[in-house]
Amino acid sequence: MLADQIKQALHQAAKTTPWADHAPARAQDFPLETPKKAEHGHYATNMAMRLAKPLKRAPIQIAQELAAAVDTSGVIESVEVVNPGFINIRVSAAALRSVAVQTLEQGESYGKTGVGQGAKVQVEFVSANPTGPLSVGHGRLAAYGDSLARTLAAAGFAVQREFYVNDVGNQIEKLARSIFKRTSQSVFLNLRRSDFQTDEKYIQEFKRAFKENVTPFTTHFQVNEDDYQGDDVIAASAIITEASSELLNCVNINLDLFRSRKPIPNVDDFTCENDVQREEIQSLLIHPECNFSESRILNEFAIKAVDVYLEKQQNTLKQFGVVFDKWFRESELYQLDGVHNVEQVNLVLNKLRETGDMYEKEGAVWFASSKYLDEKDRVVQKSDGNKTYLMSDIAYIYNKLGVRGFDTAIYVWGADHHGYIDRIKSAGQALGFAPERLEVIIVQLVSIKGERMSKRRGNIIYLDELIEDVGADATRFFFLTRPPGTHCDFDMDLARDKSENNPMYYLQYVHARICSMMEKAGEANLAPDPAALDRLAEPVEMELLKLIADFPWEVQGAALAREPHRIINYLTAVAGKFHSFYHDHKVIQQDDESLSRARLALCGAVRTVFRNGLDMLGISAPEKM
RNA sequence: GCGCCCGUAGCUCAGUUGGAUAGAGCAACGGACUUCUAAUCCGUAGGCCGCAGGUUCGAAUCCUGCCGGGCGCGCCA
Numbered sequence: 001m002l003a004d005q006i007k008q009a010l011h012q013a014a015k016t017t018p019w020a021d022h023a024p025a026r027a028q029d030f031p032l033e034t035p036k037k038a039e040h041g042h043y044a045t046n047m048a049m050r051l052a053k054p055l056k057r058a059p060i061q062i063a064q065e066l067a068a069a070v071d072t073s074g075v076i077e078s079v080e081v082v083n084p085g086f087i088n089i090r091v092s093a094a095a096l097r098s099v100a101v102q103t104l105e106q107g108e109s110y111g112k113t114g115v116g117q118g119a120k121v122q123v124e125f126v127s128a129n130p131t132g133p134l135s136v137g138h139g140r141l142a143a144y145g146d147s148l149a150r151t152l153a154a155a156g157f158a159v160q161r162e163f164y165v166n167d168v169g170n171q172i173e174k175l176a177r178s179i180f181k182r183t184s185q186s187v188f189l190n191l192r193r194s195d196f197q198t199d200e201k202y203i204q205e206f207k208r209a210f211k212e213n214v215t216p217f218t219t220h221f222q223v224n225e226d227d228y229q230g231d232d233v234i235a236a237s238a239i240i241t242e243a244s245s246e247l248l249n250c251v252n253i254n255l256d257l258f259r260s261r262k263p264i265p266n267v268d269d270f271t272c273e274n275d276v277q278r279e280e281i282q283s284l285l286i287h288p289e290c291n292f293s294e295s296r297i298l299n300e301f302a303i304k305a306v307d308v309y310l311e312k313q314q315n316t317l318k319q320f321g322v323v324f325d326k327w328f329r330e331s332e333l334y335q336l337d338g339v340h341n342v343e344q345v346n347l348v349l350n351k352l353r354e355t356g357d358m359y360e361k362e363g364a365v366w367f368a369s370s371k372y373l374d375e376k377d378r379v380v381q382k383s384d385g386n387k388t389y390l391m392s393d394i395a396y397i398y399n400k401l402g403v404r405g406f407d408t409a410i411y412v413w414g415a416d417h418h419g420y421i422d423r424i425k426s427a428g429q430a431l432g433f434a435p436e437r438l439e440v441i442i443v444q445l446v447s448i449k450g451e452r453m454s455k456r457r458g459n460i461i462y463l464d465e466l467i468e469d470v471g472a473d474a475t476r477f478f479f480l481t482r483p484p485g486t487h488c489d490f491d492m493d494l495a496r497d498k499s500e501n502n503p504m505y506y507l508q509y510v511h512a513r514i515c516s517m518m519e520k521a522g523e524a525n526l527a528p529d530p531a532a533l534d535r536l537a538e539p540v541e542m543e544l545l546k547l548i549a550d551f552p553w554e555v556q557g558a559a560l561a562r563e564p565h566r567i568i569n570y571l572t573a574v575a576g577k578f579h580s581f582y583h584d585h586k587v588i589q590q591d592d593e594s595l596s597r598a599r600l601a602l603c604g605a606v607r608t609v610f611r612n613g614l615d616m617l618g619i620s621a622p623e624k625m
Numbered sequence: 626g627c628g629c630c631c632g633u634a635g636c637u638c639a640g641u642u643g644g645a646u647a648g649a650g651c652a653a654c655g656g657a658c659u660u661c662u663a664a665u666c667c668g669u670a671g672g673c674c675g676c677a678g679g680u681u682c683g684a685a686u687c688c689u690g691c692c693g694g695g696c697g698c699g700c701c702a
Binding site for chain 1: 627628629630631637638639641642643644645646647648649651652657660661663665666667681683694695696697698699700701702
């Protein structure tokens with residue numbers, strides 16, 4: 001890329017100065033910036049000012065020494081030293097023109113660089129609990145994580161996108177119980193989803209019928225504060241029982257038992273010496289006639305519920321253009337490891353016991369996270385024997401960095417999780433991983449402005465509703481236009497706006513405009529011709545070429561800073577320049593074929609930048625608008 | 626109370642490891658379509674960069690204190 005060539009040249013020049021040993025060792029570390037003002041050149045370096053202090057010399061002199069040594073016979077056309085010590089660099093027109101040639105040659109791979117050196121990076125994001133639909137907050141996480149992954153891939157990292165599924169624990173049990181209750185209700189009410197045209201109608205009738213049938217039964221199977229109360233549970237219940245008549249049968253039998261007031265045997269009614277005995281009794285309790293027990297039903301519901309919600313989430317994300325490479329289930333960490341014949345959680349637990357990072361106190365097992373970054377120690381195994389989510393998370397780190405060998409694991413979390421950063425990083429350190437291998441990025445929460453449809457469910461809006469309302473492109477655009485750390489006020493009215501008020505079209509329009517122009521050119525038998533590029537001489541054309549040259553540099557910067565929003569800023573700047581150029585200069589000129597071909601080549605390069613840039617954002621590049 | 630994040634134009638926000646005269650979009654006002662798409666362009670107006678100190682050649686950016694807003698502080702996930 002052009003910037004690298006400049007750095008090389010400067011690095012080379014620095015070697016011949018009196019202060020050569022103070023210059024950066026590697027060319028890629030040579031400071032270079034792109035000035036805001038055109039009169040400050042194409043590139044600038046503040047090297048001299050940085051060295052003024054260590055060298056105890058006037059920066060302007062250092063700058064002059066460097067400037068004098070720069071080879072101006074290649075891509076650099078001129079260097080200029082300005083107070084207090086800036087060195088402004090201009091690139092030759094030939095070098096700028098060759099940028100367009102490269103862009104057209106490289107096509108979809110233009111913008112890619114090798115800084116990542118193929119390092120294995122995992123981006124874990126969204127990771128919502130499989131207990132409900134995705135919200136708009138998840139949407140921002142999805143848009144950010146996915147664009148970050150695309151940007152990292154373009155910068156030469158080997159990226160894997162992962163979604164962590166919390167499929168064990170209290171939340172899942174709670175969900176299973178809620179679905180079980182809803183299913184019992186539907187059996188009692190004798191309602192079947194298949195008798196209704198849509199889920200909405202079914203849910204509506206379900207709620208109406210339930211209200212009108214208040215019996216002792218309803219007090220037993222009533223959903224309360226401890227249950228998930230959303231309508232999606234009613235739908236999930238229907239989906240599960242439609243797919244499994246066996247399970248529905250069990251619910252039926254359970255209801256019969258309840259009606260006949262036969263007590264449902266429970267393992268807690270017996271005294272158990274130990275877990276083995278407890279399990280034996282549990283298995284004996286399975287009803288002899290129908291081979292079922294309520295806890296078994298709940299277990300079955302839990303497994304199916306996770307599948308149902310996961311599939312829904314996957315569909316929503318797919319509509320959003322986000323596809324994960326791996327859906328990692330927490331339960332995997334509790335499966336026996338074939339090599340050591342022990343659960344991964346216990347493997348890690350024992351490992352940390354040996355290093356003294358885990359200890360027992362008051363019947364629980366604690367992680368000594370305060371030895372590292374945390375303010376206090378945390379429980380990983382409760383006194384009832386159950387592991388906490390933190391234990392899973394610790395084992396998960398080991399799985400990522402130790403077992404699967406990612407060089408870097410990036411966690412993308414919502415702001416409500418920021419309190420866990422210290423403990424998760426502590427865990428990484430306790431396991432012996434270098435701190436920089438575990439990154440946590442906090443994405444601030446989303447609020448909705450101009451929202452009108454929030455009456456039904458308070459302020460909760462689901463991601464699929466948002467996508468349906470404003471479209472996947474606009475949704476992604478508005479989430480990505482801000483850096484992750486800022487609070488996002490989502491302007492529904494603006495996002496929904498299908499007119500020129502919507503800034504997203506400003507970007508897409510560039511692409512559509514060029515496509516349409518290319519079509520016109522084709523009719524006139526004109527094609528882009530890089531060989532004609534030396535016809536380009538207008539200042540605005542050279543500025544456009546310079547911007548095109550910046551693309552790989554911008555992508556690289558966005559990837560390394562984990563800030564994909566920079567691509568939007570960049571594309572907006574290119575769009576402004578392009579629209580301005582388009583307005584002032586006619587591309588297709590019947591009486592000047594070579595100029596037409598040259599400008600078409602320029603436009604083709606701009607189009608490539610937009611295709612690739614929009615792709616990194618996950619926003620479509622329409623050919624017509 | 627403690628911790629993290631944020632505070633920039635009327636609104637939503639950029640501002641690249643500290644750099645040159647702080648920028649976009651929306652809203653407002655005034656212009657430009659017989660022309661490759663006006664979903665566009667050109668111009669005007671709009672600012673104690675929350676406040677006060679400090680660090681230095683140089684601060685919106687780094688440090689300290691305060692003010693205002695968001696979030697988090699469980700043997701919950």
